[in-house]
Amino acid sequence: MAPKKKTAPGKPAADRDKLIASLRQFIRTKGPAYLDDPNVSSIGIGYRVKNGKRGKELAVQFTVDKKVQPEALTALGTTALPSSVTVDGVEVPTDVIERSYQPHLRVVPEVASPDRKTRLDPVVPGVSVAHVKVSAGTIGCIVFDRKDGTPYVLSNWHVLHGPDGRLGEDVVQPGPHDDNRIARNHLGTLARSHLGLAGDCAVARINDRGFLPEISELGVVPEELGEPELGDKVVKSGRTTGVTHGVVRRIDTIAKINYGGPVGEQAIGCFEIGPDPDNLPADGEISQGGDSGSAWMFKTARGKPGKILAGLHFGGEGGGDPDEHALACLPGSVFEKLEISLQPPPVQEAEVLDGYDPLFLGERIDTPKLNPTVLGDAALFNGSEVIPYTHFSLALSSTRGFAFWVAWNDDGGSLKKLSRTGIAFVKDPRIPADFQVGNELYEGNRLDRGHIARRADLLWGSPTEADKANVDSFFYTNITPQMDDFNQSSKNGLWGDLEEAVFADVDVDDLKVSIFGGPVFQDDDRLYRGIQIPREFWKVIAFSEGGTLKSKAFLLTQNLNQLEALELDEFRVYQVTVAEVEERGHLRFPDVLRKADTLEVPESLGDRRPLARPSDIQWH
Numbered sequence: 001m002a003p004k005k006k007t008a009p010g011k012p013a014a015d016r017d018k019l020i021a022s023l024r025q026f027i028r029t030k031g032p033a034y035l036d037d038p039n040v041s042s043i044g045i046g047y048r049v050k051n052g053k054r055g056k057e058l059a060v061q062f063t064v065d066k067k068v069q070p071e072a073l074t075a076l077g078t079t080a081l082p083s084s085v086t087v088d089g090v091e092v093p094t095d096v097i098e099r100s101y102q103p104h105l106r107v108v109p110e111v112a113s114p115d116r117k118t119r120l121d122p123v124v125p126g127v128s129v130a131h132v133k134v135s136a137g138t139i140g141c142i143v144f145d146r147k148d149g150t151p152y153v154l155s156n157w158h159v160l161h162g163p164d165g166r167l168g169e170d171v172v173q174p175g176p177h178d179d180n181r182i183a184r185n186h187l188g189t190l191a192r193s194h195l196g197l198a199g200d201c202a203v204a205r206i207n208d209r210g211f212l213p214e215i216s217e218l219g220v221v222p223e224e225l226g227e228p229e230l231g232d233k234v235v236k237s238g239r240t241t242g243v244t245h246g247v248v249r250r251i252d253t254i255a256k257i258n259y260g261g262p263v264g265e266q267a268i269g270c271f272e273i274g275p276d277p278d279n280l281p282a283d284g285e286i287s288q289g290g291d292s293g294s295a296w297m298f299k300t301a302r303g304k305p306g307k308i309l310a311g312l313h314f315g316g317e318g319g320g321d322p323d324e325h326a327l328a329c330l331p332g333s334v335f336e337k338l339e340i341s342l343q344p345p346p347v348q349e350a351e352v353l354d355g356y357d358p359l360f361l362g363e364r365i366d367t368p369k370l371n372p373t374v375l376g377d378a379a380l381f382n383g384s385e386v387i388p389y390t391h392f393s394l395a396l397s398s399t400r401g402f403a404f405w406v407a408w409n410d411d412g413g414s415l416k417k418l419s420r421t422g423i424a425f426v427k428d429p430r431i432p433a434d435f436q437v438g439n440e441l442y443e444g445n446r447l448d449r450g451h452i453a454r455r456a457d458l459l460w461g462s463p464t465e466a467d468k469a470n471v472d473s474f475f476y477t478n479i480t481p482q483m484d485d486f487n488q489s490s491k492n493g494l495w496g497d498l499e500e501a502v503f504a505d506v507d508v509d510d511l512k513v514s515i516f517g518g519p520v521f522q523d524d525d526r527l528y529r530g531i532q533i534p535r536e537f538w539k540v541i542a543f544s545e546g547g548t549l550k551s552k553a554f555l556l557t558q559n560l561n562q563l564e565a566l567e568l569d570e571f572r573v574y575q576v577t578v579a580e581v582e583e584r585g586h587l588r589f590p591d592v593l594r595k596a597d598t599l600e601v602p603e604s605l606g607d608r609r610p611l612a613r614p615s616d617i618q619w620h
Contacts, residue, residue: 019058020045022088024252026060028269031254032197035267039064039078041101044253044272047230048095054249060085060092061250063099099323101255103158103200103292103315116216116239117178119185121209125295126216126237128174129155129204131190132182134162136175138239140295140312141222141342142213143203143335149344149464151211152191152203154334155293156314160202161193163261171204177290197254197269198337199329200314215295217243218305222342225331226298226308228271233299234310235279236326238291245279246286246296246326248272248310255327257315269333271311273326278303287316287326296328309342344464347471355388356407360514361544367393367407368516368587378404379435387431387477390469391460392453394477397521400532401437402480405518405587408453411460412503412511418459418470425449428475436476441531450482452517457499480519481533494573494611495537495556501614502541502552509544516540520557520584538581542593545620551596552619553578554611572610575617577601 023045031043041063048059062081084093117128117136125141137159143152153160153171160171172185179185186208193202213221218237228234232248250272258265273296275286287294294313300306311328335341358366367386370378378385379396386393392408427436442449451473458469472478494501502513519534526533537556542549555574578597582588599618602608611617 016058019087019090019092020251022090023058023060023092026085026087027252027254032267034062034081035254035256037078039066040081040256041065041099042253042255042272044250044255045230046095046250046272048093049097058092059095061095061097061253063097063101063255065098067096067098097323099317099325101257101315101317101327103156103257103259116242117174119174119179122212123153123173123187123206123209124212124214124216125153126218126239128178128239128290129153129159129187129293130172130175130177131160131162131165132170132172132176133164134159134175135177136239136290137292138237138290138294138313139173140293141215141309142206142211143338143340143342144344144464145462146339146341146345148462148468150191150462151206151344152340153187153206153211154201154203154295154312154338154340156200156312157193157195157202158200158259158314159293160190160204161195163259163263165190165193167191167193173209192338194334194337195259195263195266195268197267198333199270199312200257200266200268201312201329201334201338203338203340215297215305218297220297220305220307222295222297222309223307224309224342225335226310227332228298228310228328228330232310233276233303234273234296235299235305236287236291236294236296236313238287238294238313240288240290241281241285244281244286245276245299246273247276249274249325253327255315268314268327268329270314270327270329273311273328275324284324286324287313291316291326296326344462347464347467355386355393356391356514357409360409361509361512361542361549363544363549363592364590365514365542365549365593366590368395368405368585368589370395370404371586371588374404374586379431381430387428389472389475389478390465391458392469392472392478394452394518396431396435396477398432398435400521400534401435402521402534403452403477403518404521405516405585406452406478407514407516408457410457410499410513410515412508412513414460415456416459416463416466418466420455420470420474423471423474425474425476425479428477431477437479437481437531438476441481441529447481447533449476449479452478452480452519453515454496454499457515480537494614495539495554495571497614498539498541498554498617501617502543502619505614505617506543506545506619509547513541513543515542516589518585521586536584538576538585540578540581540589540593542596549592549596550598550619551578551593552599552617553581553597555581555584574608574610575599575601 046061048057129139140154173187188205188207228248296310298306298308315327379398381387394403394406455473459466517539520536540553542551
């Protein structure tokens with residue numbers, strides 16, 4: 001994404017491009033060895049400087065902390081750099097410039113708008129952010145996980161991670177230096193980071209805030225990744241210096257940066273930016289401490305901010321260095337290393353997540369185990385009877401064509417309302433089709449396709465994640481036949497409202513519940529169109545109240561003693577014990593779930609009464 005290339009006098013464009021390609025390969029393979037010299041701070045490709053002026057002759061450009069006469073090199077513990085290097089048979093001059101670098105995190109007097117260092121909801125790129133143990137940096141842009149579409153804020157390693165940070169720890173907006181009210185300003189958690197040749201970069205999940213992708217004061221949303229070239233004009237929006245303009249003056253650079261502490265010196269792949277003479281900042285600074293993480297955007301031919309990302313700002317001149325410049329990581333390597341994208345993946349291409357999460361409630365609750373008598377009937381996926389989907393997992397009976405059980409997580413605090421329009425019921429292509437009951441059962445009759453894991457329970461997480469869960473819920477593996485008035489007759493919809501009932505009547509910790517459900521397979525289930533239709537269903541709801549794990553079990557049945565032969569739509573809802581569900585479902589729940597069930601029931605089945613309304617449920 002460079003402007004039209006200008007060819008050096010006397011050198012055709014094709015030859016120049018070929019030489020730059022060769023120099024890039026030289027820097028990437030030979031460059032790191034030069035940084036072993038304690039006085040060498042970077043190596044890159046630039047235009048040779050003569051008498052303080054930048055010319056048009058390409059050179060391999062070295063920067064050193066201190067430039068001295070040859071006789072003083074030994075005292076610095078350094079050696080003379082070559083006057084030229086030969087690359088693919090071409091002799092290229094070298095250039096040595098006195099310059100040092102440092103991360104742009106330290107806080108200095110600033111000229112930025114106060115809005116950049118205040119709490120924002122939704123958050124936007126260009127404002128203050130940091131790990132809770134770091135001072136303050138800048139949100140570069142909004143990005144997404146390549147696989148599942150999780151939204152992240154992108155910034156630097158030394159902003160979101162830092163030497164004392166760990167993956168999974170808290171990130172705040174604004175950074176602690178700008179507002180030390182950590183709990184109030186929680187944004188999310190550190191998800192991934194990297195510090196090395198691929199860049200100084202990290203991403204944090206956006207858990208507690210909305211977000212907008214348009215960069216503050218630039219008015220653009222990054223849509224593509226670019227490759228900087230010498231002479232490209234760029235612009236950024238940073239926490240400290242606000243909007244500043246620059247020109248790319250060194251490319252394919254490897255800079256040696258001292259991050260202090262146990263991290264020490266690191267070699268970072270990058271490019272260098274100098275001030276744009278046509279848009280000089282009033283104070284001469286194109287970047288300062290606190291700008292780390294800013295997104296440098298290519299400018300259009302008309303000089304306006306464009307939509308192509310040029311680089312991720314992470315550093316600039318060291319103390320006492322009179323030359324004003326900035327360093328930025330290459331976007332391609334950053335996005336590859338962090339496995340991110342500027343757009344979320346389409347729902348159809350998003351990868352299935354890890355299914356039901358056993359640690360969702362904090363205490364481990366594993367999926368049920370099938371009894372040995374039915375285990376051999378389970379359809380296998382990658383050698384296991386547990387088949388994962390987005391936010392739920394299940395075990396499927398290969399002979400009955402319905403799930404033995406489905407286990408799902410419901411994050412009541414982040415549920416989304418999504419339409420079901422246009423989503424088709426389909427068989428799971430990962431499982432043999434003859435193991436699944438499909439549309440052949442439901443055509444031309446009163447049978448509905450009933451979700452075991454309720455669609456509404458699954459629609460949480462990132463937008464792509466929720467969309468994927470919405471689609472996954474329509475696989476026939478999650479469907480059982482129900483009469484068209486299954487939830488509307490004498491039960492007043494109670495079976496379908498059990499999840500809402502727990503949220504309404506119980507102070508559920510973090511608004512999270514884990515749910516298990518499925519049909520009861522009986523030998524005398526009614527045969528219809530060659531398929532035995534279950535006439536009984538079970539559900540177990542697990543939740544934490546005041547730090548105590550609790551479980552409640554329910555049965556949707558024609559009759560608890562199974563002696564009456566009633567019509568399909570004459571169901572009743574009973575509250576039962578987890579042990580009773582185990583017996584009917586031919587499975588066993590983990591001990592922790594069984595122990596969390598404290599329901600006391602009459603010994604006589606005749607003394608049991610069906611639930612008529614949510615208030616009849618014994619939650620406590």
